[in-house]
Amino acid sequence: MTDHQQSAPLIEMRDVHKSFGSTAVLKGVSLSVRDGGVVCIIGPSGSGKSTILRCINGLMTIDKGTIRVGSFAVETLKSDKQLVPLRHQVAMVFQQYNLFPHRTVLQNLTMAPVQVLGENPAAVRERALALLAKVRLTGKQHAYPGELSGGQQQRVAIARALAMQPKVILFDEVTAALDPEMVSEVLNVIRDLAREGMTCVLVTHEMRFAQEVADEVFFTDRGVIVEHGPPATIFQNPTDPRLKAFLDKVL
Amino acid sequence: MTLDFSWLLDPLYQKWLLRGIGTTMLLSLLGMVLMFVIGIAGAALLHLKVRFLQSPVTIFVELFRNTPPLVQLFFLYFMLSEIGLTLTDPVTGGRIPLFTGFTCVVLSLGLYNGAIAVEIIRSGLLAVPAQTVEGARSLGYSRLQTFRYVELPIGLRMSIPPMTSNIVSLIKTSSQAVLVAVADIMYGATQIMLETFRNLEVMLLIWVIYLAIASLAVLVVRRIAAAFRIPGYGS
Numbered sequence: 001m002t003d004h005q006q007s008a009p010l011i012e013m014r015d016v017h018k019s020f021g022s023t024a025v026l027k028g029v030s031l032s033v034r035d036g037g038v039v040c041i042i043g044p045s046g047s048g049k050s051t052i053l054r055c056i057n058g059l060m061t062i063d064k065g066t067i068r069v070g071s072f073a074v075e076t077l078k079s080d081k082q083l084v085p086l087r088h089q090v091a092m093v094f095q096q097y098n099l100f101p102h103r104t105v106l107q108n109l110t111m112a113p114v115q116v117l118g119e120n121p122a123a124v125r126e127r128a129l130a131l132l133a134k135v136r137l138t139g140k141q142h143a144y145p146g147e148l149s150g151g152q153q154q155r156v157a158i159a160r161a162l163a164m165q166p167k168v169i170l171f172d173e174v175t176a177a178l179d180p181e182m183v184s185e186v187l188n189v190i191r192d193l194a195r196e197g198m199t200c201v202l203v204t205h206e207m208r209f210a211q212e213v214a215d216e217v218f219f220t221d222r223g224v225i226v227e228h229g230p231p232a233t234i235f236q237n238p239t240d241p242r243l244k245a246f247l248d249k250v251l
Numbered sequence: 252m253t254l255d256f257s258w259l260l261d262p263l264y265q266k267w268l269l270r271g272i273g274t275t276m277l278l279s280l281l282g283m284v285l286m287f288v289i290g291i292a293g294a295a296l297l298h299l300k301v302r303f304l305q306s307p308v309t310i311f312v313e314l315f316r317n318t319p320p321l322v323q324l325f326f327l328y329f330m331l332s333e334i335g336l337t338l339t340d341p342v343t344g345g346r347i348p349l350f351t352g353f354t355c356v357v358l359s360l361g362l363y364n365g366a367i368a369v370e371i372i373r374s375g376l377l378a379v380p381a382q383t384v385e386g387a388r389s390l391g392y393s394r395l396q397t398f399r400y401v402e403l404p405i406g407l408r409m410s411i412p413p414m415t416s417n418i419v420s421l422i423k424t425s426s427q428a429v430l431v432a433v434a435d436i437m438y439g440a441t442q443i444m445l446e447t448f449r450n451l452e453v454m455l456l457i458w459v460i461y462l463a464i465a466s467l468a469v470l471v472v473r474r475i476a477a478a479f480r481i482p483g484y485g486s
């Protein structure tokens with residue numbers, strides 16, 4: 001590991017700008033995530049957190065700045081075809097799970113590796129079953145998403161992301177739509193992934209979880225990163241008044 | 252007033268009726284196939300915003316959806332016989348018209364109900380949640396793959412209820428076939444009425460037969476809908 005400490009980070013955003021019509025949503029965002037790092041993005045609603053994640057995997061195009069993920073210059077990838085290798089490396093989990101309702105749990109996991117990446121169906125199936133065991137959903141492979149609880153659906157979504165064998169997983173408020181008793185079952189899975197060295201970028205309102213798993217926390221407000229640093233500093237010794245006010249409200 | 256159905260015992264009339272039912276069902280079935288092809292293709296072009304094809308599709312839909320199907324049938328019939336395309340019969344070597352009355356009816360049903368199907372399927376596609384689509388995109392699905400594997404399968408299921416009425420409408424509209432001399436059920440009925448003058452009884456029977464065919468179609472669609480129902484999704 002020490003050999004690589006000076007090597008380039010896995011994700012690097014530099015001075016990223018993004019507007020929707022006349023509303024500027026990102027106004028010069030820079031952040032970097034090292035390989036194996038766990039980064040949390042916190043901030044008030046509408047401050048651009050989801051937009052940052054969507055820019056990283058090319059779901060949104062940016063107006064200005066650069067985004068590098070591994071060897072990809074994301075802002076230069078235009079066609080669906082060019083984006084496939086990026087999305088192979090960068091998986092995403094959403095607040096509303098975004099599963100395929102018309103396919104079984106197992107098919108949700110195997111579809112993209114087979115249909116998008118062209119992998120061998122038998123091998124993908126085996127991997128998918130192992131992943132379902134990992135997220136503690138063995139036995140649910142033939143259920144449909146609509147037959148599962150929110151917490152179970154979100155774990156399927158995480159397993160679906162893992163089935164792509166990504167280098168990075170982006171989590172966008174993945175526990176926000178869950179009933180309180182289901183939050184921990186999902187956070188446990190994410191905690192395991194973080195410990196195993198999966199690079200994670202988490203947008204979250206679970207401040208205690210952020211404090212526990214993150215190497216670094218970024219605080220966004222109105223399209224800029226106001227403050228960032230190790231969780232101990234951000235949560236115990238915040239300097240920016242906006243961050244202080246935000247923490248007073250949520251903690 | 253007494254109803255007299257004794258003519259039903261005549262084997263010749265039975266033959267006309269059965270042949271008519273067969274023709275009506277075949278017309279409807281072929282019309283439905285064309286309707287689905289047009290409906291899916293049209294909805295896909297609109298939904299995927301294919302350049303240069305969107306406005307032609309929209310014009311087609313408006314043109315066929317908002318005009319009487321009978322006018323369309325006559326127009327097709329006269330226009331196509333005017334052009335007078337013919338095929339060479341491989342057996343006899345004779346020339347046969349490419350567009351018979353039968354072909355015209357199938358085309359007309361496919362176009363009229365297909366135009367309606369375009370709108371129905373398009374609304375079904377619009378009802379697919381944006382999140383589901385985003386999920387697919389985030390996994391690397393291209394725009395076309397997303398359509399093929401996610402939006403279309405879900406959207407078609409959503410369009411089943413309005414599509415059922417469209418199918419019934421197609422079956423009913425097929426009764427126009429008689430007007431371009433196709434021997435469908437209405438044609439058989441007209442012949443029988445000319446010979447027996449039992450107009451009321453014949454029409455009563457035809458009414459029941461259409462009801463039976465339409466009910467059968469609805470039943471089949473329900474079966475298909477049940478087989479493709481998404482467990483735990485929607486209602």
Ligand SMILES: Nc1ncnc2c1ncn2[C@@H]1O[C@H](COP(=O)(O)OP(=O)(O)OP(=O)(O)O)[C@@H](O)[C@H]1O
Nearest residue numbers: 020023025043044045046047048049050051052173
């Ligand atoms: N597709 C879009 N079109 C127009 N405006 C958008 C779009 N997506 C996001 N926005 C706007 O951009 C701003 C930032 O949105 P974003 O979803 O990134 O915020 P967020 O920090 O994730 O908020 P939340 O905590 O509520 O999820 C918001 O004001 C939102 O209304």
Ligand SMILES: [Mg+2]
Nearest residue numbers: 049050051173
């Ligand atoms: Mg958000």
